[in-house]
Amino acid sequence: MSMMDQPLLMTEGLGKSYGRQLGCRDVSFNLYEGEVLAIVGESGSGKSTLLQLLSTQMAPTAGRVCYRMRDGVTRDLATLGEAERRFLYRTDWGYVHQDPAMGLRMKVSAGANVGERLMAVGWEHYGRIRKSAQSWLERVEIEVGRIDDSPHTYSGGMRQRLQIARNLVTEPRLIFMDEPTGGLDVSVQARLLDLLRNLVAELGLAVVIVTHDLAVARLLSHRIMVMKEGRVIETGLTDQVLDDPREPYTQLLVSSILPA
Amino acid sequence: MNAPAYNFAYLDEQTKRMIRRAILKAIAIPGYQVPFASREMPMPYGWGTGGVQVTAAILGPDDTLKVIDQGSDDTTNAISIRKFFEKTAGVATTTTTSEATVIQTRHRIPEAPLQEHQVLVYQVPIPEPLRFLEPRETETRRMHALAEYGLMHVKLYEDIAHHGHIATSYAYPVKVNARYVMDPSPTPKFDNPKMDDCPALQLFGAGREKRIYAVPPHTTVVSLDFEDHPFERYRHEAPCALCGATDSYLDEVVIDDRGGRMFVCSDTDHCETRRADGHRGVQPEALA
Numbered sequence A: 001m002s003m004m005d006q007p008l009l010m011t012e013g014l015g016k017s018y019g020r021q022l023g024c025r026d027v028s029f030n031l032y033e034g035e036v037l038a039i040v041g042e043s044g045s046g047k048s049t050l051l052q053l054l055s056t057q058m059a060p061t062a063g064r065v066c067y068r069m070r071d072g073v074t075r076d077l078a079t080l081g082e083a084e085r086r087f088l089y090r091t092d093w094g095y096v097h098q099d100p101a102m103g104l105r106m107k108v109s110a111g112a113n114v115g116e117r118l119m120a121v122g123w124e125h126y127g128r129i130r131k132s133a134q135s136w137l138e139r140v141e142i143e144v145g146r147i148d149d150s151p152h153t154y155s156g157g158m159r160q161r162l163q164i165a166r167n168l169v170t171e172p173r174l175i176f177m178d179e180p181t182g183g184l185d186v187s188v189q190a191r192l193l194d195l196l197r198n199l200v201a202e203l204g205l206a207v208v209i210v211t212h213d214l215a216v217a218r219l220l221s222h223r224i225m226v227m228k229e230g231r232v233i234e235t236g237l238t239d240q241v242l243d244d245p246r247e248p249y250t251q252l253l254v255s256s257i258l259p260a
Numbered sequence B: 001m002n003a004p005a006y007n008f009a010y011l012d013e014q015t016k017r018m019i020r021r022a023i024l025k026a027i028a029i030p031g032y033q034v035p036f037a038s039r040e041m042p043m044p045y046g047w048g049t050g051g052v053q054v055t056a057a058i059l060g061p062d063d064t065l066k067v068i069d070q071g072s073d074d075t076t077n078a079i080s081i082r083k084f085f086e087k088t089a090g091v092a093t094t095t096t097t098s099e100a101t102v103i104q105t106r107h108r109i110p111e112a113p114l115q116e117h118q119v120l121v122y123q124v125p126i127p128e129p130l131r132f133l134e135p136r137e138t139e140t141r142r143m144h145a146l147a148e149y150g151l152m153h154v155k156l157y158e159d160i161a162h163h164g165h166i167a168t169s170y171a172y173p174v175k176v177n178a179r180y181v182m183d184p185s186p187t188p189k190f191d192n193p194k195m196d197d198c199p200a201l202q203l204f205g206a207g208r209e210k211r212i213y214a215v216p217p218h219t220t221v222v223s224l225d226f227e228d229h230p231f232e233r234y235r236h237e238a239p240c241a242l243c244g245a246t247d248s249y250l251d252e253v254v255i256d257d258r259g260g261r262m263f264v265c266s267d268t269d270h271c272e273t274r275r276a277d278g279h280r281g282v283q284p285e286a287l288a
Ligand SMILES: Nc1ncnc2c1ncn2[C@@H]1O[C@H](COP(=O)(O)OP(=O)(O)OP(=O)(O)O)[C@@H](O)[C@H]1O
Pocket: A018, A021, A022, A023, A024, A041, A042, A043, A044, A045, A046, A047, A048, A049, A050
């Protein structure tokens, strides 16, 4: 079995309770390289909780998350030291927040935002950092002439694209996204989704994306997980689940009777 | 002599011991900011209470103290700190760098090379070099602990992007002993190379922020930079108008009410010593 056939990310019996309040429970799945997994479900169903557990921003109260590191060794993420965990987070992973201000450094220029991860891994050549920042701005369709501008001067859609460039500059293999198209106008959303879809395919990224919007899930994801009250109630290929849902709850979601 | 109401050098022995422990820890971990229980001093924070507490903790009766502010021994701030220790510790004071055993400074490192028996005490307003980009204290502490210093280069990157060169000219960040990044604030970057491999002990006290850090004698201190934008010392391209020095840090001073200006050594003791030795600039009497 080649390395590519091994999962990139694995979870077993993953759960989190906030005291007596259940966040999510008994989540197990594998994610392979290049695979896009959408997590959908109504508000409060545990989507963000799960994403934070997967990305080690929060420790689970049950189960575990394992990840195949760049050296090919699969590690239980709970056993990583803080330095290793932070290094993983800013090199082989990306995290795209719904609110770009959470994922950007608003005090520095767009170029510095994109270059930050490179400097964090030891790049000390200004010209090379800048060149890399320029090429990533181009890839996310931001005019290179805006490289020295503050993200404050960017539109919502541009900020989101900048956040994506900032994450991709170290060529991560896995990206987490929490409602990346959340606060955007419909036309801006469409452009961002288009861009995301192309980048994900070109770069062969694995993605875990949380979304309320089933259209987003349909456009971007290969597989879908439907959550309700902290549990995964249905999972499968996105088209199959959306075209032919088995669970009554998913049927309601798909028929838009429930606000997702 | 000692004013009877005070303990030697104002602080009580208990407090001095506490500060000395912080100093020892700071020396053991060069560049690391050690928290300490900063005390109220009979002067405002802006006057360098951190430096004053460090000086008070290390001063002995045989010490000779020099105090400079912007390189000058004669500013209000320098004079009052000097007087404070004359009064509370009864120590000898001097303006001559080579005669001092303890030098408290706000902005400058003297031009005369420091020696092994000397201690340089810096008054520091803001000890945290990462704060500019990361205001969260919990996060900056973690960054120091894990030696995650990419953000310092983000700051330098911004400088070059906006000014074409590294425009930071004060509080220029350094890496100490190949480990901790430190803010030498608020000295001009001209002085940074003097910190490297310096024979004297360098102590930094931040009163309001309750931090002490240190560079032990003969420790490497490297100014951060980019391969293609290396660190550069900066001084005005001019000789000192008073003593003719071409290698000292200069201040620009206004000499009349018609907009006349000239450049003179910021280190007044250095300048006076040179003039006493017969060196002359183009306007040796201008400020007399
Ligand atoms: N910090 C917390 N303390 C206590 N309970 C929490 C906390 N965070 C989330 N919860 C609870 O855990 C459950 C799942 O919340 P979560 O934020 O994961 O849902 P979500 O699916 O992301 O919702 P939304 O779509 O509204 O963002 C909810 O019942 C929520 O109230």
